[in-house]
Amino acid sequence: MDNRIGVYICHCGLNISSTVDVQKLTEFAQGLEGVVVARNYPYMCSDPGQELIKKDIKEHGLTNVVVASCSPTMHGPTFQRVCEEAGLNPYMFQMVNIREHVSWVTDDVEKATEKAKLLVAAAVNRVKFHEPLGKIHVPLTQSVLIVGGGITGIETALKLANSGKKVYLVEKEPSIGGRMAQLEKTFPTLDCASCILTPKMVDVASNPNITILAYSEVKEVSGYIGNYKVKVVKKPRHVDESKCIGCGLCATKCPSKVPDEFNMGLSFRKAIYLLFPQAIPRKYTIDREHCFYFTKGICRVCERFCPTRAINFEQKPEEIILEVGAIILSTGYDIFDPSVIKRYGYGVYKNVYTGLEVERLTSASGPTNGRVILRDGRTPSTIVVIHCVGSRDENYHVYCSRVCCMYAMKLAHLIKERVPNSTVYELYIDIRAHGKGYEEFYRRVQEEGVIFIRGKAAEITEAENGKLIVVFEDTLLGRVQQIEADMVVLATALEARKDVKELARLFNIPVDKDGFFLEKHPKLAPVSTVNRGVFVAGACQGPKDIPDSVAQGAAAAAEALALLSQGSVEAEPVIAEVNKNLCSGCRICVSVCPYNAAVFDRETKTASVQDVLCQGCGTCVASCPSGARTLRQRGFTDRQILAEIEAILPKKLVTIEKAIAEA
Amino acid sequence: MDTAERRLNGKHLSFYPGCSCSKNGTARRYGSSSIAVLKALGIEVSEINDWNCCGSNLYRIIDERGSYFLGARNLSKALEMGLPEILILCPACFLSLNRTLTEISRNTNLKNEIAKKYRVLGGPAVSRLRIRHIIDFLVNDVGEEDVKNRVVKRLEGLKVAAYYGCQITRPYGYFDDPEFPTSLERLISWIGGQPIESNLKTKCCGGMLMLTNEEEVLNVIESILRSYVKSGAECIVTACPLCHLNLEIGRARLSGRVGLDENFPIIYFTQLIGLSFNIPVEELGLGKDDVGRITEKVRLTATVKGV
Amino acid sequence: MANQNILLIEDDGIARIAAEKCIQCGTCSASCPLNRYMDYTPRQIVALVREGLVEEALKTKTIWLCSTCYLCAVRCPAKINIGEFMTALKRFALKNGYSNSLLYPKLMKTYVEYVNKYGRVSEPRLMVSFSLKTNPLKLLKMLPISIRLLKNGELSISLEKVQNLEEIKF
Ligand SMILES: Cc1cc2nc3c(=O)[nH]c(=O)nc-3n(C[C@H](O)[C@H](O)[C@H](O)COP(=O)(O)OP(=O)(O)OC[C@H]3O[C@@H](n4cnc5c(N)ncnc54)[C@H](O)[C@@H]3O)c2cc1C
């Protein structure tokens, strides 16, 4: 059959047309063999643009369509749908990226146009060898895995469970709650964090559709969208969850004292402990690293006092296999360690604190019952809060952590409230109060007498009298100043979790340059990832406050619901296939496939590729020793790729040949 | 010991003294004591043939291009001698030659121009050039074991404060923290001394500004000396000719004001190491006064310890 | 604004320090050991240059007080090397005839003359000839220290010189 190809060139507003001569390009395309119609249009992806293509397909009886525009990541599916709607198989289409690959990388109109011509010619050549492919349908398991039980995971779990889906909430700590559980009050409304969080935690625990797997971690993920198999390992608490009634008798008797991580080391807990008083599940846990029985072989005091005989020193890690249709990651963030900025003396001067430490100091259930006092018991009278510690700094994190301005001001407010006669300074570079009611909160804190000075602290030193000398430039006065302070609070950055790379590998999604999980599109697909069944929400996707985290949690729940409610899902047919007649049965493909999609059939002694498992990565195709006709990649056949290369190379080859001839 | 010796034995570096540490320079004692210490450690250094000014910051302000040519000539001489690893004492020279090397590798135009005059610098040999500060070399190449093994007289208990000055670790000080280095403290402890910390140890001494803005610079030095006096140090060691000179001027002019003894020992760190290696004081360029003061303190601490 | 780029790329083609991304945090100013004596803080110098008020920047005392200790450079959150920026401004000021009456340029000129003539500098000679040009009285003040230095063998008035002077003409 003769090819009847339509070529559509997009201006992308001025994004493409200011660098690529779209008129010339259209004329060029018009002249290519097989091209029946070539057009350009300001926005090909717009409704009229799409209509244009559909009309042509019908009127000109097009057999193939080439669109030269932006990256196919975003609009590839759009144009495929256009073809389909006009009755053309969507795989008879090819997209050329003349924006990211051409117009955005140069200002040279001539060179840009030349490159665009080559790319269009290549696509036209390639598309001639395309073949119609049919979509594959995969059934969906109606349950969801949520990893990370902070406020984001909690909200997401409740939304999904309330709409009737089965939810598994995996949390690596002994209790759910996340960072929010450590906060005293929350900006900008100053609601008490526990008062709004605890009821939610209780709801999670009592919801029949939610299974909390606390003190557990995901170890393996296999399967594919709609049909994941997840191996979770439950670490041994050495306390039988079914027996422990949370009376805490064990902890009162336990002789081993350990710095309390929930209180940022500002107080002690026992080796058998509850993470915090409102912990869910309310089950005690033995910290093996600090338990005398596990470290020294003697003690077992808790065992003697436990009224329900819940202590079990023999408990082993437990493996649980879950089957889920979608996965949501809400693993949150870490706090930047400010001791690496040596000139601030964190960890050296005892009166330099992080924001989270002060959060615990102000907490009614914290180590000081809410009194703001220094480690030596004195009440500070001059306090300096330093913004942007580890953020907006190319030596550490370039990004703005978004919540620290607000929490720094919240802490100033709380300190003023607890120590009314104190003087509190905020050393800021810019105040970022971007949310609803946030600017108003800034005004309020100013009115409360907190002194705002624009300038970043250059260094902190300790004077002989124990006071901290904070040196900075008041940039609005243009004068270098110093403050003698009793206490310094560092508004530290929020950063990606230390183990984020392993998690990303486990769930097969990318991370951004700062280590946060990378969303599929920053604006239009903020909680999706390139792995279609895996979603991200909350502070694991980037620094975020609670309102934004909760909104993302709800969005992820909606995405998961939208996916599961389809009943079945279409999988890309751009995958590998084996020609059984030519397969020699060497099994190399079986050993290289990262998705376990290539399998060996003992009866026929040949390999085959399981449609729903294959991700189309092409690894097996490249590895097959019997060549391309045996194991081929649909949509990326040798013929198609060579056609593309041929269209680009000839001219160059000619000059190379000429050069050789001349030499 | 054996492995370290095998590694370093026959190690041969070129040596760039620079105007200050050369035979007639103000820091000639830094130069002579360094060479003596290296020799005692079995390391050979050869002065770069007919070396010239490093093209320091002062020169660079007037004639930037020229400063790179000045630096490049020294580099080319080292390459011609077949000794691409260049040992430097003066931080300002260390900075200049590092900068020249950085500019050459970053700026092809400049490199081509320079290669026209100094041909070796156009070739691949350039990639073998290493600019090493002596502190870096002693701490990271020679190392703890070798230094300790050469010590004859441990300076037991001597409270030594190091003053690094600014340019050893900034901006090219890739071998240690730019603000809070610890290399000299490690060296001090290896020879038995007790390192004393000062948080001004890498604060600038004012450098050349002593000649032009004397009053301001004396103020800066005053705060540095005060911090050392407070720290209880019995001896200050320096690693920069200019710092050294400025501290000496400060000692002479400000001793009364800051409560510093006029004869308080301020010496180069290589002189102190040399003393512990038992190298003749003449070679180290140490005055009788300084030696007396130092050994007195050592003995004193030792007896107190013995009681 | 027009002059701004002159500071970024000089006519000899050697790339200069880009200060556009300064966030005006003042870390440089508060870190500078000589800030107390400056008429403008280092941060303000960046602001002046960025706003195109280059001439004003060139007339400041600040640029001549920078001792290029690079403390600002290693602390700057925008990784701007202010020490180098100051060096570029000094050079630019000299080229365009600013600040020649100050001592610092005289010192540099004496220095460069020495290097160009002998290939090396003899520091004591440099100091003497600089002081003679500027403030001979100061020599007297320095006398007690000089004697001490001489005694210690730190002062030598013999001349250091490169043998092959032709090689340092470029
Ligand atoms: C000092 C400070 C004060 C703040 N104050 C406020 C405020 O007043 N108002 C406000 O809106 N925001 C505030 N924030 C921000 C707030 O903490 C976050 O917006 C919120 O905690 C984000 O919730 P999250 O669930 O996404 O992450 P997190 O709270 O970090 O929760 C993540 C959860 O996932 C778990 N997890 C991590 N990795 C794994 C894994 N591999 N497997 C299983 N589980 C895992 C963690 O244990 C944790 O429970 C403050 C932040 C700080 C640092």
Ligand code: SF4
């Ligand atoms: S056995 Fe361990 S957890 Fe139990 S009381 Fe003793 S130290 Fe505490």
Ligand code: SF4
């Ligand atoms: S939110 Fe404020 S304190 Fe935090 S990084 Fe951004 S500007 Fe700095």
Ligand code: SF4
């Ligand atoms: S430290 Fe850097 S970013 Fe901050 S004001 Fe100075 S030059 Fe600008």
Ligand code: SF4
């Ligand atoms: S380099 Fe200059 S401006 Fe920067 S801190 Fe040092 S003296 Fe100040």
